[in-house]
Amino acid sequence: MDGAHVVVTGVTKRFPGVLALNEVSADFLPGECHALMGENGAGKSTLGKLLAGLYQPDVGKICLNGQICHFNGPLDAQKAGIGIVHQELLFCENMSVSENLSLGNIPTKFGQVSFSTMKKRALDWLELIGAKVNPDTLVGNLPIAQRQLVQIAGALGSGAKVLIFDEPTSSLGLEETHRLLEIISKLKSDGVTCIYVSHRLDEVFEICNRATVLRDGKLVGTVEIKATTKEQLVSMMIGREVTFEMSGNFTGSQSAPPLLEVNGFSSLGKFSNINLAIRPGEIVGLGGLIGSGRTEVLEALFGLDPAVKGTVKVHGKPVHVHTPVDGLKCRMALSSEDRKRNGLVLSMNCMENISMPILDRLSRFTIIQERKERSVSQKYFERMRVKAPRLTTPSAALSGGNQQKLVLAKWLGTDGEVFLIDEPTRGVDVGAKAEIHNLIRELAAEGKAVLVVSSELPELIAVSHRILILRLGKIAGEVPANLATEELLMKYMTGLAA
Amino acid sequence: MTPSPSSNEPKTPDSSPLQGAVDASVSATSPQSGQKRLNAILLKIFSQAEFNLVLIILVIFVVLTKFGGTHTDFSSGRTISNFFNAGSLFLVATNTAFFAIMAVGMNAVIVTAGIDLSVGSINCLAGVSTALVLQAMTNAHMTSPVQIVAIGIICSLGVGTLCGLANGLAVVLLDVHPFVITLGMLWILRGIAFILTKAQSINMPQSMINFVQAPLGFHGGLMPVPMLVTIVVAIGGWFYMSKTAMGRRIFAVGGNLxxxxxSGIPVKRVIVGVYVLAGLTAGIAAFLSTGYYGAASSQDATGYELYVIAAAVVGGTSLLGGRGTVIGAVLGALVIELIRESITILHLDSNYQQIIVGVAIITAVVLDRAGDKMRHRRMVMAQARIKESAASSA
Structure with a gap:
């Protein structure tokens, strides 16, 4: 495997109404991992997609080993040796790993598909990166992390010299992220040109040699990672200094009766014997590796797991929550980890999304009172500082951070008291992250009980008053905010501390 | 980051994304300039999703009036258009009525990303069971017109609703795709109708025929009742879908189940509800058509489901759910009926009717989408202009 020297000079890309890239130049060396960084909308993914042939530049040129390239589509880029590992993974989920890897070039013998050749090819390619994936498994049955490995193997196997990773870790847990980063380091040492599109500073600092920062489609600069600091990079990305503010330890009344009390909460195969109590105004973080049962606990509390056992008390009164309708009645609010799948109806506008759970309250004789709907939604829309031209803007047009705020606005409208927030800032840029953290603190300050799940440890530490760690479905430890460090949490998560 | 592609351009009846651009352009203009305000109003009319359909209907009207030829009315001796005369127009309206009413229910089903293939059979079963009940009443000498009509309404609407309820419950409780459930019901319900009628055609009592065929002050054999009921059902359906909580929930479930x-929406209840609605509208159509034609048989309304689905689709309802309007569905039914009608009026070989209808449906949908794309582009341009002007003024 050898890499290629990629040079981008003065590329400009305009979409209707948006100047996505404005005369950006950069170069990517063989054997280096080069980060493309910037806030959402800065143009980093667009640049990645230009290199992969998914878009064509309006102005400017891309050179590969000194030769000017014109990619009319991803196939051209692939032929030239540029592969992309996508944010949204593209696979035929109903087919096996080996079939997917051979989709573009199905081996035949006497006109029939040669499954043995296909399988051998898949094994060879997976071996390139040392991935242990059974080539006969249906891709639909693989976890996301392994699908990514398959994608990388496919790109390398078909001769890629340049690999673009477009936010590869946005849906991976810590362990999987680690494994992926190891593989990228190995590729790097093999001489492959790696381009890493991400806004996760820790990862960039771990594996990247240089970083190119974009802001509003313009080049801010390219820096050597060794010669810079996280703070500097962040200020390059957003043009100002931002550090996560800390919530600190809970300062409310320690003796106040808990708003939410959970005892002996168990669901077979997901989690067992969870006990927790959250006082009004308190933010409790729930950490753990992927598969430790974090999301499952939140969903069960909201009534999405009918098989759950144990007692749940809200304001000291036992409640039985078997459906989300019950959850809503008990004034629980679940902001789920996948806002596009479970949070918003993207075909509806902001107002309609906010009013969705409270239509009964907003209507008289089942007729929606438009004025009331507008004023109530407006209130929470503004309260959560959703940035959109107007209340009736289609929710699909909002950025990830604003969609997340819209989900919170929706639940604020229900008079929720127990906020269950799963991955509050997934795919949200740094500036919006801090804002969402503040909104969560404001919710708590109003006397709500908040339970937050996050895969990002710095976020978990910053936003929570205390942190519970789940490991294999059980609570493995509890850490107050002032003592929480990433190392300590990691130890609990992996079972090194007890 | 990526530009919003037109494919996931969100659409609900009262929140067309164009609305945004239009509002913005209105607020961007100064209130004094009447010309600009007029332009804004015109833009608002053009930007309605149904505008393309109205345009298509107008074109067909003009073509049929111009090329349909004329004949001499033998009572008055005047030359009148073969198409553009009261009798023909009423006939078109009446033939449209039965499909259009069912399209209102079908629209709701398709908005939830479901489908109901059994509406033709529901229509048939509601019709024959009403006919049988009324026949029994007549045999029992209960012939008061009010009683006959009241029982007729209750029976046809009731049977339709019950069939819809059966569909909905089966879809929700058996957790099988509605295509399969309603495909099965298509045969089951027609089979029940066949057995009930013993394959005979059953005549309707005269008082029911008189009710549906009531001239209501019109002369010359014109019968406005089916048309009027259609208008009432369309307005009711529009109100239900865009103004009530249940209607909004239908869009929510179809947009993202x-x-x-x-979000605590009782999803199953919403889904059962739309099938009940489809059944109810099939029952209303059954009451009107059996009264209008004066008889019911187990062969009634065969294949209607396809016309009704086509009407909704031509009317802009997305089979993927979350998008569609009642008015669009009704206009879609009118487009299809006009195309059928034009074969007679333009003296085309009626053997080609099916081919022409098929081609026309596809063409109508393609044209509609093309119009959508054009309007979307205009909206993007308008937004860009607004942004630029805001930036330059800042």
């Missing part, structure tokens, strides 16, 4: 469930 999971997000609706996570």
């Amino acid at each position: 999971e997000a609706s469930r996570y």
Whole structure:
């Protein structure tokens, strides 16, 4: 495997109404991992997609080993040796790993598909990166992390010299992220040109040699990672200094009766014997590796797991929550980890999304009172500082951070008291992250009980008053905010501390 | 980051994304300039999703009036258009009525990303069971016109509703795709109708025929009742879908079932509801058509489901759910009926009717989408202009 020297000079890309890239130049060396960084909308993914042939530049040129390239589509880029590992993974989920890897070039013998050749090819390619994936498994049955490995193997196997990773870790847990980063380091040492599109500073600092920062489609600069600091990079990305503010330890009344009390909460195969109590105004973080049962606990509390056992008390009164309708009645609010799948109806506008759970309250004789709907939604829309031209803007047009705020606005409208927030800032840029953290603190300050799940440890530490760690479905430890460090949490998560 | 592609351009009846651009352009203009305000109003009319359909209907009207030829009316001796005369127009309206009413229910089903293939059979079963009940009443000498009509309404609407309820419950409880459930019901219900009628055609009592065929002050054999009922059902359907909480929930469930469930919407109840609505509208259509034609048989309304689905689709209802309007569906029914009608009026070989209708449906949908794309582009341009002007003024 050898890499290629990629040079981008003065590329400009305009979409209707948006100047996505404005005369950006950069170069990517063989054997280096080069980060493309910037806030959402800065143009980093667009640049990645230009290199992969998914878009064509309006102005400017891309050179590969000194030769000017014109990619009319991803196939051209692939032929030239540029592969992309996508944010949204593209696979035929109903087919096996080996079939997917051979989709573009199905081996035949006497006109029939040669499954043995296909399988051998898949094994060879997976071996390139040392991935242990059974080539006969249906891709639909693989976890996301392994699908990514398959994608990388496919790109390398078909001769890629340049690999673009477009936010590869946005849906991976810590362990999987680690494994992926190891593989990228190995590729790097093999001489492959790696381009890493991400806004996760820790990862960039771990594996990247240089970083190119974009802001509003313009080049801010390219820096050597060794010669810079996280703070500097962040200020390059957003043009100002931002550090996560800390919530600190809970300062409310320690003796106040808990708003939410959970005892002996168990669901077979997901989690067992969870006990927790959250006082009004308190933010409790729930950490753990992927598969430790974090999301499952939140969903069960909201009534999405009918098989759950144990007692749940809200304001000291036992409640039985078997459906989300019950959850809503008990004034629980679940902001789920996948806002596009479970949070918003993207075909509806902001107002309609906010009013969705409270239509009964907003209507008289089942007729929606438009004025009331507008004023109530407006209130929470503004309260959560959703940035959109107007209340009736289609929710699909909002950025990830604003969609997340819209989900919170929706639940604020229900008079929720127990906020269950799963991955509050997934795919949200740094500036919006801090804002969402503040909104969560404001919710708590109003006397709500908040339970937050996050895969990002710095976020978990910053936003929570205390942190519970789940490991294999059980609570493995509890850490107050002032003592929480990433190392300590990691130890609990992996079972090194007890 | 990526520009919003037109494919996931969100659409609900009262929140067309164009609305945004239009509002913005209105607020961007100064209130004094009447010309600009007029332009804004015109833009608003053009930007309605149904505008393309109205345009298509007008074109067909003009073509049929111009090329349909004329004949001499033998009572008055005047030359009148073969198409553009009261009799023909009423006939078109009446033939449209039965499809259009069912299209209102079908629209709701398709908005939830479901489908109901059994509406033709529901229509048939509601019709024959009403005919049988009324026949029994007549035999028992209960012939008061009010009683006959009241029982007729209750029976046809009731049977339609019950069939719809059966569909909805089966879809929800058996957790099988509605295509399969309603495909099965298509045969089951027609089979029940066949057995009930013993394959005979059953005449309707005269008082029911008189009710549906009532001239209501019109002369010359014109019968406005089916048309009027259609208008009432369309307005009712429009109100239900865009103004009530249940209607909004239908769009939510069709737009994203999971997000609706996570938002505490009783998803199953909503789904059962739309099939009940489809059944109810099939029952209304059955009452009108059996009264209008004066008899019911187990062969009634065969294949209607396809016309009704076509009407909704031509009317802009997305088979993927979350998008569609009642008015669009009704206009879609009118387009299809006009195309059928034009074969007679333009003296085309009626053997080609099916081919022409098929081609026309596809063409209408393609044209509609093309119009959508054009309007979307205009909207993007308008937004860009607004942004630029805001930036330059800042």
